[in-house]
Amino acid sequence: MIDYQSILNNIYQEVIQEKDKGEIATYIPELANIDKNTFGIHLQLISGDSFSVGDSEKKFSIQSISKVLSLALAISKVGTNIWNRLDVEPSGNPFNHLSLLELEKGIPRNPFINSGAIVIADILVSLLDSPKIDFLAFIREISGDSGIDYNYKVADSEKKTGFNNYAAANLLKSFNNLENDVDVVLDFYFHQCSIEMTCSQLTKAFYLLANKGKCLANNKILTKSQAKRINAIMLTCGFYDEAGEFAFEVGLPGKSGVGGGIVALLPNEFIISVWAPGLNERGNSKLGMQALEQFTTQTNQSIF
Ligand code: DON
Numbered sequence: 001m002i003d004y005q006s007i008l009n010n011i012y013q014e015v016i017q018e019k020d021k022g023e024i025a026t027y028i029p030e031l032a033n034i035d036k037n038t039f040g041i042h043l044q045l046i047s048g049d050s051f052s053v054g055d056s057e058k059k060f061s062i063q064s065i066s067k068v069l070s071l072a073l074a075i076s077k078v079g080t081n082i083w084n085r086l087d088v089e090p091s092g093n094p095f096n097h098l099s100l101l102e103l104e105k106g107i108p109r110n111p112f113i114n115s116g117a118i119v120i121a122d123i124l125v126s127l128l129d130s131p132k133i134d135f136l137a138f139i140r141e142i143s144g145d146s147g148i149d150y151n152y153k154v155a156d157s158e159k160k161t162g163f164n165n166y167a168a169a170n171l172l173k174s175f176n177n178l179e180n181d182v183d184v185v186l187d188f189y190f191h192q193c194s195i196e197m198t199c200s201q202l203t204k205a206f207y208l209l210a211n212k213g214k215c216l217a218n219n220k221i222l223t224k225s226q227a228k229r230i231n232a233i234m235l236t237c238g239f240y241d242e243a244g245e246f247a248f249e250v251g252l253p254g255k256s257g258v259g260g261g262i263v264a265l266l267p268n269e270f271i272i273s274v275w276a277p278g279l280n281e282r283g284n285s286k287l288g289m290q291a292l293e294q295f296t297t298q299t300n301q302s303i304f
Contacts, residue, residue, distance in 0.1 A: 002299050002301075004043055004045075004049075004051045004299070005051050005053075007295065007298045007299060008041050008043065008051055008052070008053040008295075009053055010294075010298070011041065011053075011291050011294045011295060011298070012039065012041065012053040012054050012291075014294070015039060015276070015287050015290055015291050015294075016037070016039055016054075018287060018290070020286070021036045021037070021276070021278035021286060021287060022036075022276075022278030022279045022280050022285070022286030022287065023278055023279055024036060024260075024277055024278060024279070025258040025259070025260075025279055025283070027161065027258075028061075028154065028157055028158045028161065028162075028258070029157050029160075029161060030151075030153050030154045030156075030157035030158075031061055031154065031157075031258070031259060034060070034259075034260070034277045035277070036277055036278045038054075038055045038058060038060075038275065038276070038277060039054045039055060039274075039275065039276045039287060039291075040052070040053065040054040040055035040056035040057070040058060040198075040199045040274070040275045041053050041054060041056060041199060041272065041273070041274050041275075041291060041295075042056040042198070042199035042200040042202070042203050042272070042273050043203070043270055043271075043272045044200070044203035044204065044207065044270060044271045044272075045269070045270045046207075046210055046211055046268055046269055046270060046271075050200070050203070052199065052200060055199075055275065056198060056199040056200055056273075056275075057198050057199075057200060058198060058275070059196040059197060059198050060196060060197070060198075060259045060260065060261055060275050060277070061151060061154050061193070061194060061195075061196055061257070061258075061259035061261075062193070062195050062196065062197050062202065062257050062259060062261055063193045063194075063257030063258045063259045063261070064095065064112065064117070064193065064255065064256060064257040064258065065202065065255050065256070065257040065259075065261050065262075065263055066192045066193055066195050066257070067111060067112050067116075067117040067120070067192075067255065068112075068206070068209075068230065068234060068238075068255045068263075069135075069138070069139055069142075069192075069205060070117065070120050070121060070124060070135065070192055071111045071112075071117075071120055071230060071233070072142075072208070072209070072221070072222060072226075072230060073124060073135065073138050074120050074123045074124055074127070075222065075226050075229075075230065076221055076222055076226070077127055078123060078127070079226075082120070082123060085107070085119050085123070085177055086107060086108045086109075086110065086111055086116045086119050086120075087104075087107055087108065087109050087110060088110055088111075088229075088232075088233055088236070088237070089109050089110060089236075089237075090109070090110065090236045090237050090243050090244075091109035091110060091113050091237070091240065091241070092241055093109075093113070093240070093241055094240055094241055094282070094283065095112070095113050095114055095240045095283060096113075096114050096164045096165070096168070097113065098115075098164070098167055098168060098171065101115045101168065101171055101172070102171060105175055106171060106172050106174070106175020106176070106177040107175075107177065108172075109237075110233060110236075110237040111233065111237075112233065112234075112237045112238060112240070112255065113237070113240065114164070114165055114168055115168040115171070115172060117189065118165065118168055118169050118172060118178070118185060118186070118189055119172060119177060119178070121185050121186075121188050121189040121192065122172075122178050122179055122180055122185045124188065125179075125180045125184060125185055125188050126179050126180060131188045132150070132188060132191050135188075135191075135192060136148070136149065136150065136195075139195065139205055141215070141219075142204075142205055142207070142208055142215040142216070142221055143197075143201055143204040143205040143207075143215075143216070144204060144215070144216045144217055145201055145204060147201075148195065148196070148197055148201060148205075149195070149196065150191050150194050150195055150196075151194045151195070151196050152191075152194070154193075154194035154196075155187075155190045155191045155193070155194035156190075158190045158193065158194070159186070159187070159190050162186065162190060165186055165189065165190075166182065166186065169182040169185060169186055170182055193257075197261075199261070199273040199274065199275050200273070202261065202263050202271075202273040203263065203271040203272065203273045204216055204271075206263050206265055206271045206273075207271055208221050208222060208227065209222075209227050209230055209231055209234075209253075209265055209267075209271075210265040210266065210267050210268065210269065210270065210271050211227075211268070212224045212227055212267075212268075213226060213227040227267075228267075231253040231265070231267060232253070234253035234254055234255050235247055235252075235253040235254075235303075238253060238254050238255040238256065239254070239255075239256055239282070239284050240282060240283065240284075241282055242280075242282040242284055245289075246284070246289065249289065249292075249293040250264060250289065250292045250293050250295075250296050250302065251296050251302030251303055251304045252264040252265060252266055252272075252292070252296060252302055252303060253265060253303070254292070256283070256284040256285060256288070258279060258283055259275075259277065260275055260276050260277030260278065260279060260285045260288065261273065261274070261275045261285065261288070262274045262275075262284070262285050262288040262289065262292060264292055266301055266302065266303060267303070269301065270301075272292065272295060274287075274288040274291050274292060275288065276288045276291070
């Protein structure tokens with residue numbers, strides 16, 4: 001038996017002493033005031049037990065982590081047809097990079113860079129009766145938690161400053177890879193990114209991906225193959241131009257967000273979520289990556 005609680009406690013003690021905690025994302029003004037010293041981990045085993053340490057019950061902005069959940073909803077509704085509009089290749093570029101999108105004629109490299117997530121948002125806007133209400137309902141359903149919500153101030157803050165995303169959406173539109181109005185799609189996209197969750201809520205939302213497509217309440221949301229493919233994209237693209245480093249250091253499929261959260265999972269075993277808001281130069285949580293490297297090393301559990 002692995003003593004998960006003492007491993008989490010040890011990681012917490014070690015990591016909070018780090019002097020260089022990375023930098024808070026300030027390009028979304030509403031995110032700039034977060035305390036760099038917050039740090040939490042939650043571990044949810046598929047068998048049911050869970051363990052936590054630090055600020056695991058504090059809500060934070062999940063940002064790009066939401067791209068996995070929007071992809072899951074789009075795939076559950078549309079299936080493989082979504083791949084006509086975007087690819088599944090790592091981009092090797094930052095999450096907001098634009099020139100590759102132009103070179104590759106409006107087909108985003110993958111659903112986790114911003115342009116790819118905007119295409120998924122467009123698919124959901126076309127598909128759902130009330131996109132914002134329905135997407136939130138989906139997340140509440142898979143996590144079994146009705147307390148999850150948008151942060152409207154964060155969404156508004158990004159709407160006012162998200163010029164790069166407007167550029168990406170306009171480029172997509174110019175290549176006929178956006179069905180709906182730029183403003184409508186981005187309104188949905190900024191809201192999905194603004195969702196706030198705790199580490200423990202995140203592990204519950206991602207349970208279905210470690211559990212062959214079945215969520216916590218045992219409802220089948222995705223097929224086994226769909227869950228496998230989403231995990232594959234997380235492994236190869238979940239950390240943008242640092243995806244190789246995350247696979248190398250941690251060895252799990254995972255996804256980061258500029259709010260400082262990371263979720264990672266070992267299929268059939270566990271889901272782990274870390275929140276440490278200071279980011280490294282690639283926009284991924286600095287201490288979060290460090291903590292997860294320690295976790296898979298000390299528990300000897302990874303996909304490799
Ligand atoms: O679109 C953006 O720039 C943000 N709403 C999300 C970016 C993000 O979280 C990148 N991940 N590390």
